Amino acid sequence: MFKREWRNLDKVMLGVTILIVCCSLCIIGSATHINQGVINYDFVVKQGVAFVFNLLIVLFFSRYDYTKLKRFAKPLYGINLIVLLAVMFVGTSALGAQRWIQLGPITIQPSEFSKLIMIICTAALLSDRIGKLNTWRSLLPIALFVGIPFLLVLKQPDLGTSLVFLAIALGMLFISNIKMSLLRNAAIVGIILAPIGWHFLKDYQKSRILVFLDPNADPFGAGYHIIQSKIAIGSGELFGKGLFQGTQSQLNFLPENHTDFIFSVIGEELGFLGCLFILFLYFILIYRGLITAKECKDPFGMLLATGIVSMWAFQILVNVGMTCGIMPVTGIPLPFMSYGVSALTTNMMAMGILMSIYMRQQTMIF
Amino acid sequence: MLEALMKKKNQDGRFRYLYWIVIFIFAALICRLVYLQLFEGNYYHGLADGNRLRAIPIAAMRGVMYDRNGQILVGSRPSFMVTYVPTKKKLTDDELHTLAQILKVPEAKLKEKMEKGKNSFEPTVLAQDLTQDIVTQVEERHNDLPGISVDVQPIRYYPYNNMAAQVFGYVGQIDEEDLKRLEGQDGISSITQIGRAGLEAYYDDLLRGKDGGRQVEVDAAGTPVKEMERKNPVPGHNFHLTIDLNLQKATEAAMDQQIANGIGTHGIAAVAIDPNTGAVLAMASRPAYNPNWFTRGITEKEWAQINDNPNHPMENRVIAGEYPPGSTFKLITGTAALELKKVTADEMIFDSGRHWLVDMRNAGGEALGWLNFTEALAKSDNVYFYEMGRRVGIDKLAEYARMFGMGKKTGIALRGEASGLVASEEYKKKVFNQDWYLGDTFNSAIGQGFQLVTPLQAAMIVSEVANGGIQYKPFLVSRIDNLDGTPYKIFAPEQVGTLSVSKSTLDLVREGMRNVAEESGTAGSLFAGFPIQVAGKTGTAENYGGADHAWFVAYAPYEHPRIVIAVLTEQGGYGATASGPIAKTMLEEYFHVGAYADTKDSSKNGNASNKQQ
Numbered sequence: 001m002f003k004r005e006w007r008n009l010d011k012v013m014l015g016v017t018i019l020i021v022c023c024s025l026c027i028i029g030s031a032t033h034i035n036q037g038v039i040n041y042d043f044v045v046k047q048g049v050a051f052v053f054n055l056l057i058v059l060f061f062s063r064y065d066y067t068k069l070k071r072f073a074k075p076l077y078g079i080n081l082i083v084l085l086a087v088m089f090v091g092t093s094a095l096g097a098q099r100w101i102q103l104g105p106i107t108i109q110p111s112e113f114s115k116l117i118m119i120i121c122t123a124a125l126l127s128d129r130i131g132k133l134n135t136w137r138s139l140l141p142i143a144l145f146v147g148i149p150f151l152l153v154l155k156q157p158d159l160g161t162s163l164v165f166l167a168i169a170l171g172m173l174f175i176s177n178i179k180m181s182l183l184r185n186a187a188i189v190g191i192i193l194a195p196i197g198w199h200f201l202k203d204y205q206k207s208r209i210l211v212f213l214d215p216n217a218d219p220f221g222a223g224y225h226i227i228q229s230k231i232a233i234g235s236g237e238l239f240g241k242g243l244f245q246g247t248q249s250q251l252n253f254l255p256e257n258h259t260d261f262i263f264s265v266i267g268e269e270l271g272f273l274g275c276l277f278i279l280f281l282y283f284i285l286i287y288r289g290l291i292t293a294k295e296c297k298d299p300f301g302m303l304l305a306t307g308i309v310s311m312w313a314f315q316i317l318v319n320v321g322m323t324c325g326i327m328p329v330t331g332i333p334l335p336f337m338s339y340g341v342s343a344l345t346t347n348m349m350a351m352g353i354l355m356s357i358y359m360r361q362q363t364m365i366f
Numbered sequence: 367m368l369e370a371l372m373k374k375k376n377q378d379g380r381f382r383y384l385y386w387i388v389i390f391i392f393a394a395l396i397c398r399l400v401y402l403q404l405f406e407g408n409y410y411h412g413l414a415d416g417n418r419l420r421a422i423p424i425a426a427m428r429g430v431m432y433d434r435n436g437q438i439l440v441g442s443r444p445s446f447m448v449t450y451v452p453t454k455k456k457l458t459d460d461e462l463h464t465l466a467q468i469l470k471v472p473e474a475k476l477k478e479k480m481e482k483g484k485n486s487f488e489p490t491v492l493a494q495d496l497t498q499d500i501v502t503q504v505e506e507r508h509n510d511l512p513g514i515s516v517d518v519q520p521i522r523y524y525p526y527n528n529m530a531a532q533v534f535g536y537v538g539q540i541d542e543e544d545l546k547r548l549e550g551q552d553g554i555s556s557i558t559q560i561g562r563a564g565l566e567a568y569y570d571d572l573l574r575g576k577d578g579g580r581q582v583e584v585d586a587a588g589t590p591v592k593e594m595e596r597k598n599p600v601p602g603h604n605f606h607l608t609i610d611l612n613l614q615k616a617t618e619a620a621m622d623q624q625i626a627n628g629i630g631t632h633g634i635a636a637v638a639i640d641p642n643t644g645a646v647l648a649m650a651s652r653p654a655y656n657p658n659w660f661t662r663g664i665t666e667k668e669w670a671q672i673n674d675n676p677n678h679p680m681e682n683r684v685i686a687g688e689y690p691p692g693s694t695f696k697l698i699t700g701t702a703a704l705e706l707k708k709v710t711a712d713e714m715i716f717d718s719g720r721h722w723l724v725d726m727r728n729a730g731g732e733a734l735g736w737l738n739f740t741e742a743l744a745k746s747d748n749v750y751f752y753e754m755g756r757r758v759g760i761d762k763l764a765e766y767a768r769m770f771g772m773g774k775k776t777g778i779a780l781r782g783e784a785s786g787l788v789a790s791e792e793y794k795k796k797v798f799n800q801d802w803y804l805g806d807t808f809n810s811a812i813g814q815g816f817q818l819v820t821p822l823q824a825a826m827i828v829s830e831v832a833n834g835g836i837q838y839k840p841f842l843v844s845r846i847d848n849l850d851g852t853p854y855k856i857f858a859p860e861q862v863g864t865l866s867v868s869k870s871t872l873d874l875v876r877e878g879m880r881n882v883a884e885e886s887g888t889a890g891s892l893f894a895g896f897p898i899q900v901a902g903k904t905g906t907a908e909n910y911g912g913a914d915h916a917w918f919v920a921y922a923p924y925e926h927p928r929i930v931i932a933v934l935t936e937q938g939g940y941g942a943t944a945s946g947p948i949a950k951t952m953l954e955e956y957f958h959v960g961a962y963a964d965t966k967d968s969s970k971n972g973n974a975s976n977k978q979q
Contacts, residue, residue, distance in 0.1 A: 130377075131376075171384070174380055174383070174384065175377065175380050175381070175384070177376055177377060177380065228417075230402060230410065231410050231413045231414050231417065232410075232414070233399070233402050233403060233410070234402040234403055234406050234407055234409065234410025234411070234413075234414075235407065235410040235411040235413065235414035235415075236403055236407070237403050237404070237407035237408070237411060238403065238404060238407070247414055247415075247417070247418045247583075248414055248417065248418075251417075251418050251583070251584070251585040251586060251591065252585050252586035252587070253414075253417050253418070253585075253586045267399070267402075267403065268414075271403065272399055272400070272403040272404055272407075275399050275403070276396065276399075279392060279395060279396060279399075282392075283388075283392050286388050287385075287388070290381065290384060290385055290388065293381070294377075294378065294381045302377075306384075309384075309388075313387075313388055313391060316391070316395075317391045317394075317395070320395050321394075321395065321398070324395070324398045324399060324402050325398075325402075326394070326398050
């Protein structure tokens with residue numbers, strides 16, 4: 001029985017994920033200077049332990065019948081709202097945002113888990129509505145459904161995660177055969193409303209967008225991240241400076257280099273070839289996800305897989321784009337790569353679910 | 367069923383879209399990476415190096431200036447400075463406030479300097495020449511003051527403060543204009559000191575040396591992690607000046623004494639020259655300033671003291687001050703008259719107190735009776751020289767003045783030299799559009815009217831008389847050394863002209879000058895009993911703005927001249943009383959004259975005050 005499961009497991013996806021996380025551990029090590037004498041294995045060890053533990057979660061989720069998740073959608077949605085509200089009142093603040101909850105020794109970032117919960121809930125909601133999304137009216141409940149947690153996260157403030165919510169919803173709506181004209185009109189309205197939204201942004205968010213347009217406006221302030229990150233990546237050139245050899249990250253010119261800006265370290269130390277390799281791994285990941293979604297006969301499973309793929313693709317685009325200066329800085333981590341136990345766990349769970357969908361697909365065939 | 371199938375097909379289409387969107391995302395990212403890493407990689411590599419590599423300049427020692435006996439006149443000494451390099455962590459207003467308090471510099475000024483260095487990775491000097499106490503305070507707070515560090519560098523030092531300030535000049539911190547001017551030159555850094563005046567400016571290229579530097583790898587906080595490369599600075603060339611330190615000191619002390627005596631003067635120029643070479647033995651101008659002020663960053667109060675002084679302490683009066691030569695010009699008038707055979711040594715001319723053609727008189731209104739050439743020169747009789755001027759004529763007078771070097775720069779290696787002016791018919795016509803009258807010739811003959819000389823020119827004119835008509839270019843630097851002490855350049859005496867005047871003429875002029883310092887002469891009482899035979903000439907130049915300017919020019923010893931002196935005391939009145947004592951002190955110092963018996967009773971003679979000018 002175990003043997004059959006092994007046969008049905010998406011080994012490519014599992015292998016790719018393990019490879020990415022291994023790279024991640026090396027890079028986190030480099031970014032946190034484990035080579036510089038001062039014993040600072042905290043980050044690597046934490047992430048490594050979390051990863052081993054998460055592999056069990058993947059195995060658990062891959063054997064778990066994902067269709068049962070649909071039943072939990074409503075309670076999960078409720079829990080999600082409660083936790084997000086809780087963050088606002090008991091959360092720990094850092095970098096001007098309230099995003100963390102302290103549970104004993106562990107710091108949890110609920111907005112990470114929220115992404116997965118939103119995928120499950122939205123999939124459950126949309127699975128009965130495929131092909132029925134032809135009018136504004138039909139979109140209203142969905143807008144409310146996504147809008148409430150979206151606003152709560154935005155309020156933390158965590159613009160990045162709230163944008164991920166939108167991306168997930170958009171991807172799933174698209175696959176749910178939403179009428180294209182609706183999407184188009186929504187986009188137009190969005191563009192028109194953007195200047196109004198500008199006023200709701202915090203000052204630091206505004207300056208991030210301003211420096212995205214012109215990083216040199218404030219080279220030692222808001223523009224510092226972008227400039228230093230571009231220097232790091234660019235200076236890596238074709239072959240990179242070698243692991244542990246990146247001057248930008250080793251000499252601390254590059255802040256947040258083990259979390260949001262980890263890709264800059266890859267660019268600097270492993271060069272263009274390293275970047276290409278990592279992006280190739282991500283592409284396989286996304287591609288396998290898309291195949292899984294497409295082949296799934298069950299609408300709920302298909303939407304789940306689409307949501308997960310949308311989440312990853314969007315995060316990769318925004319994170320890598322941010323590090324090389326074609327996207328504004330929004331605090332979105334790179335899946336499986338950035339340091340962060342909550343994020344890693346969320347992504348591993350998502351991976352488990354994806355595998356479960358894939359496996360059940362195979363089982364049905366045979 | 368069919369509907370479901372259609373839907374599924376529709377969905378496949380959507381997946382195909384999604385697939386292409388993903389391809390597009392990856393393609394976009396890869397394109398961006400190709401651009402950043404492959405096309406612009408080199409550029410960003412440079413920026414990364416710019417981040418981590420910091421060139422910390424090491425200032426070169428400017429060349430030392432020695433006097434003719436090897437005494438140090440201008441040197442360098444170590445100085446602590448505080449520099450700033452922008453880092454990620456900015457100085458807060460509180461920290462800036464603390465720093466300003468420690469350094470005793472206004473916050474606004476610090477801010478301004480930091481603003482200038484905002485985008486530079488080279489350190490900006492915030493304050494220098496700090497005491498050990500201040501340095502300790504800054505170092506103690508090193509961790510609270512991001513980007514601030516302490517450095518030791520040599521700075522210029524003038525051990526004798528005001529002495530010869532206008533000759534040596536001063537140095538200042540390099541500025542943007544200098545950087546533009548010196549772009550591409552080796553050894554220039556943000557802490558280079560640039561000569562701003564005097565010899566410091568004129569020979570800046572040689573004195574400056576080449577700044578070196580250390581290239582260190584720093585982290586984002588600006589803390590050096592390791593030294594990558596070191597380039598040692600190259601000191602500037604050492605200079606040997608022709609200045610005689612003791613003579614210079616004595617000269618300035620005598621000048622200060624005269625000012626302290628309260629004779630109403632504020633500006634004095636004095637210069638001593640070796641008539642056999644043109645070497646400048648001493649050169650001083652009052653009022654002066656302290657060049658050390660500039661080296662360590664001049665305070666506003668000090669600057670006001672210099673800048674608001676109506677007597678321009680920065681001006682080197684010896685080369686830049688133009689004054690009517692007054693009676694000292696009679697040397698030229700007399701030479702011309704003798705040489706052109708307009709008068710003989712023995713011809714007697716009667717001074718009735720006024721000239722018989724134009725009613726122009728002696729300054730004191732006196733009449734000196736029958737006079738020959740040397741007597742007229744010794745007593746500086748105006749009527750006699752009016753007549754000489756009339757006989758020579760203004761054109762020839764101007765020609766002789768030019769021959770002696772008036773009206774053109776001597777060519778000394780200093781900036782800002784004035785050329786003086788030779789009175790001539792053309793000049794009056796050109797500038798005033800007026801005809802020339804005999805009275806103008808009279809005025810010109812006694813060094814008034816349009817005639818102007820600088821004290822240095824006056825000294826050179828005397829030098830020519832003293833050495834038999836050789837015109838040297840005055841010089842201040844005798845040798846420039848290489849680093850190893852071998853000569854880089856040796857300045858030999860440079861002859862720029864010769865007076866076409868016969869020996870007998872010059873002998874007569876010299877004799878007249880000797881008589882000036884003898885019993886009957888205008889400076890007779892001053893040099894009464896002086897053990898060295900001095901030849902001189904007093905002058906009192908009319909100054910339309912106030913009291914007369916006082917001249918005294920001299921050379922000594924009479925037989926074998928070794929030194930020529932020119933002293934001008936602005937608004938000092940009589941040459942013999944205002945400028946004479948300074949010249950006398952200089953001669954005493956130069957010839958190491960000790961105490962001597964004053965053989966004449968000067969109060970009885972009172973020559974200096976009776977005689978004309």
